[in-house]
Structures are given as C-alpha cells and as structure tokens.
Amino acid sequence: MxxxxxxxxxxxxxxxxxxxxxxxxxxxxxFWRTDVRLPRRREPDVWPPVCVVVPARDEAAVLPDALPSLLGQEYPGRAEVFLVDDGSTDGTGELARELARRHGGLPLTVASPGEPPAGWTGKLWAVRHGIALARARDPEYLLLTDADIAHRPDSLRELVAAAGSGGFDVVSQMARLRVESAWERLVVPAFVYFFAQLYPFRRIGGRGSRTAAAAGGCVLLRADAAARARIPDAIRHAVIDDVALARAVKGAGGRVWLGLADRVDSVRPYPRLHDxxxxxxxxxxxxxxxxxxxxxxxxxxxxxxxxxxxxxxxxxxxxxxxxxxxxxxxxxxxxxxxxxxxxxxxxxxxxxxxxxxxxxxxxxxxxxxxxxxxxxxRGAAWKGRTYARPEAVPDEG
Structure with missing residues (x-):
C-alpha cells in the first residue's frame, strides 16, 4: 500500500x-516566441527632438564600447546626450568627455548630481538630474539608456519612428546581453526567457492589458508621459526601476511596448558564475x-x-x-x-x-x-550601495 x-x-x-x-x-x-521586435513604423515628416539620459557609476571599463555608439547616432532631428556621473571613483566623467572630444557626433553634457538623498536609488537620482537638464531643451522624447549599452547607428531613429507610428508612450527593447563565456551561455538566455515568462511581451503592448514592464537598458519615453506619471519621482526607491517605470506610465493612461532588440547590445561581461x-x-x-x-x-x-x-x-x-x-x-x-x-x-x-x-x-x-x-x-547591494525595502523608506509626501 x-x-x-x-x-x-x-x-x-x-x-x-x-x-x-x-x-x-x-x-x-x-512568451516563448522571440518574434516580438520593433512594431511597424513609418518615418515622420518632422523628426521630434530627443534627449538621451545616461546614468553612469564606475563605468570606465565599458564606456569606450558604449558611449561612442550614442554619440554616433544617425538621427535626422535634434538630439543630444546627457551623461550623469553618479559619484564614480574611476574617472567615468572625464573619460566620457575625452570620448566625446575624440569621436565627435551628438553634443554631450557631463554632469553630477551628488549623493542621492534618503529614499532614492543612485540610478534614479541620476536619471532625475539628467531629465531636469534635458527639459531645458524641450525634448519630445527621452531615451533612458545605460552606460553599458551599445546602439547601432539607426537605433534612435527606429525607436522614435516606432513610438510615433504606434502611438506608444514607452518603447523599450530588451538589449541583447553578452554570451561569450560558458556561464553566460548557460545563464543569460534563461534570464531573458524567465523575464518573458513573467511579463509576456505580447500582452504588454496590447490595448487594455494590465501587464507592464520595460527593459532599463533601452527605454524611449515620451516627455509629456513622463511628466504625467511623475517619472522618476514616483518610483524613486524602486530597485527594479524599469518595471516600475512601465507600471507608472500605464497607470497614468500611457501605452507601453516591450520587445527583443536587433540594434541594441549590452557590452558588460559576466564571465564568472559569481558575476x-x-x-x-x-x-x-x-x-x-x-x-x-x-x-x-x-x-x-x-x-x-x-x-x-x-x-x-x-x-x-x-x-x-x-x-x-x-x-x-x-x-x-x-x-x-x-x-x-x-x-x-x-x-x-x-x-x-x-x-x-x-x-x-x-x-x-x-x-x-x-x-x-x-x-x-545586505540585500539590493550594487556598486557600494545597499537599498532598503520601500516600506523602510521615508515618504516625502
């Protein structure tokens, strides 16, 4: 028995x-299908102005492979880049200026907001500072991208065309992560597979769908949608800031699209299992x-x-x-x-x-x-900072 x-x-x-x-x-x-790529798009008669905001903390090792790709964007409209140095100790800010002098391209502004106050993650404090600088240029779109993300020359052009054609307030692409070491081959594709299982890409872009997510390495955000959703103030303590951003925009009535990238690649290596x-x-x-x-x-x-x-x-x-x-x-x-x-x-x-x-x-x-x-x-520790859970963060009201 x-x-x-x-x-x-x-x-x-x-x-x-x-x-x-x-x-x-x-x-x-x-979720398992990988054909969700940039939606059908047509080029606008007049290309809207765009500001690119790049938060960076101790990124000197990857910046030479990523920043020139942003400066070299072949965008027909007005565009410029704001790199916000989040307290780096490895010369990230000066290296960014040197790369701009060497490569030319889009105008680059390097700024530093200082240490984040209580209740803010360092990345979102840097993003807040970058968006504030960008607003003085009155952009129609903000491209939020990481310092380890390399963009093909037509990446910005295609993102803006997709957002305008589809009426999206957020167009985000899951950057293709590096897969060179044995551990990267074993773990990295599964990371994206599990993410898609949690947040099926097809549902995110559907009208009336409550599913919301974005990929923080590449987020094109309509500036007025950011203002309506109070980005980034409304998500200032979020460790998983990309998903929080998408939820905030959808909660404010915006439309979000997320898919896999063809023109956006992460250059950050994760050679060991420990990484x-x-x-x-x-x-x-x-x-x-x-x-x-x-x-x-x-x-x-x-x-x-x-x-x-x-x-x-x-x-x-x-x-x-x-x-x-x-x-x-x-x-x-x-x-x-x-x-x-x-x-x-x-x-x-x-x-x-x-x-x-x-x-x-x-x-x-x-x-x-x-x-x-x-x-x-020691949870949510990254680059020398440890973040409290949201309930432990004082509310600014």
Missing amino acids: GETARVSAVVWTAAGSLLAWLWLLLGQGF LWRMVSRSAYAQLRHNPLVLAGTVAGLVLVYLVPPVTLAAGVAAGGAAAAVAGGLAWLIMAGTYVPMLRYYRQPWWLAPLLPFTACLYLLMTVDSAVQHHRG
Whole structure:
C-alpha cells in the first residue's frame, strides 16, 4: 500500500507539472516566441527632438564600447546626450568627455548630481538630474539608456519612428546581453526567457492589458508621459526601476511596448558564475516584494515546473512507472522546446535546451540567497550601495 501511494504521488506530481507546461505553452501570451521586435513604423515628416539620459557609476571599463555608439547616432532631428556621473571613483566623467572630444557626433553634457538623498536609488537620482537638464531643451522624447549599452547607428531613429507610428508612450527593447563565456551561455538566455515568462511581451503592448514592464537598458519615453506619471519621482526607491517605470506610465493612461532588440547590445561581461549570481540576486527578492510567503510560493513553483519533469522521468524509468516517465518526459520536452527559440535568438546550440532544469535550479538558489542577504541587511547591494525595502523608506509626501 505504501509503495503504491508513493508511485501514485510521483505520477500525480508529474501530471501536475505537465499541465503547468501545457498552460505555459498556450496560455501565457506565447512568451516563448522571440518574434516580438520593433512594431511597424513609418518615418515622420518632422523628426521630434530627443534627449538621451545616461546614468553612469564606475563605468570606465565599458564606456569606450558604449558611449561612442550614442554619440554616433544617425538621427535626422535634434538630439543630444546627457551623461550623469553618479559619484564614480574611476574617472567615468572625464573619460566620457575625452570620448566625446575624440569621436565627435551628438553634443554631450557631463554632469553630477551628488549623493542621492534618503529614499532614492543612485540610478534614479541620476536619471532625475539628467531629465531636469534635458527639459531645458524641450525634448519630445527621452531615451533612458545605460552606460553599458551599445546602439547601432539607426537605433534612435527606429525607436522614435516606432513610438510615433504606434502611438506608444514607452518603447523599450530588451538589449541583447553578452554570451561569450560558458556561464553566460548557460545563464543569460534563461534570464531573458524567465523575464518573458513573467511579463509576456505580447500582452504588454496590447490595448487594455494590465501587464507592464520595460527593459532599463533601452527605454524611449515620451516627455509629456513622463511628466504625467511623475517619472522618476514616483518610483524613486524602486530597485527594479524599469518595471516600475512601465507600471507608472500605464497607470497614468500611457501605452507601453516591450520587445527583443536587433540594434541594441549590452557590452558588460559576466564571465564568472559569481558575476551572474550577483546580477540576479541583488534584485530577485525585491521582485517578490520582500514577502516570505511569495518567496515560498516561487520556490515551490520553480520546483514543480522545472525540477519535477527530469526527476519524475528518472524515477519512472527506474521504478518501471510508465505514467510518471511519460508525463515527466513530455513536460521536459515542452520545456526544452519552448526554450529553443531564445537559444536561437542568442545564437546558441539547441542542445543547451535540456539543461534548463539545471539553470532553473541555479536561479532558485540565487533567489533564496537574495532573500537571505536582504534579511542580513545586505540585500539590493550594487556598486557600494545597499537599498532598503520601500516600506523602510521615508515618504516625502
């Protein structure tokens, strides 16, 4: 009787995982497809003015590969770049000026707002300062982009055309992250795959959809929409600022579009597992609203969806349980099949797809570590700063 109960539990668990994957395959906005790129666009008769705001803190290592691509934008209208040096100690600001002298192109202003006051993240304090400087130029659009993001020469032109043609207040592209080291190949495509699973791109751009997200490396924002949504003041303490920005704009009645990039690339390397671990764990618990119950549910969900299929397949084969083996194998097959398009987007071999359960296990451990570090007072730490949870931040009213 006990053995029969154990076998039955394995079968039902495998069946539950298979049902979860069937729903993810068909009912989660086809998140696994990678064909959500810049929407149809037509060039305007008059190109609107744009200001590019680049918050930067200790970015001297990547700035030579990123900033010249912004200065070299082939934009038919008026555009200029504001790089806001957020207390760098590696000469980021002076290097930016030197790159502008060497490469020319769009006008560059380098400024520094000083240390952020209580209740602000350093990045958003820098963005606030950059937007304030940009408003003096009366731009129609603001491009918020990171100091490690390289843009193709027509990137700004295509973003503005897409925003105008589609009537979007935000057009954001998920920059193609670097995948060169073995750990990058294993972890990075899965990072984007999991993000798309949480925030299906097709739903974000749909009229009436409540799903909202953006990718902080490349956000084209209509200036009047930013004012209506009180960006960045309304999200000043947000660690996951890109998603918070999109929610604020949608909450103020704006339209948001997010998709994968063809013209925008991250040049930041994450060669070691330690580097990728820090990238994920610094904000994973914030994504769960610092809630232990949500953390427990997330861990249980990751186990059921990603770890159960290979385990029940192996258990079914070992014990001669055909039902468990078939259900677990089918769930694993669907999982791997939905991951292949993302691997192709990142130009990686298909045989990495069956390794997704291992990668998901790494992400599970990163998420738990994020919660542990938070409760030790070291959560949401980045470049020498540690940020409190929003409830601990004084409200300015």
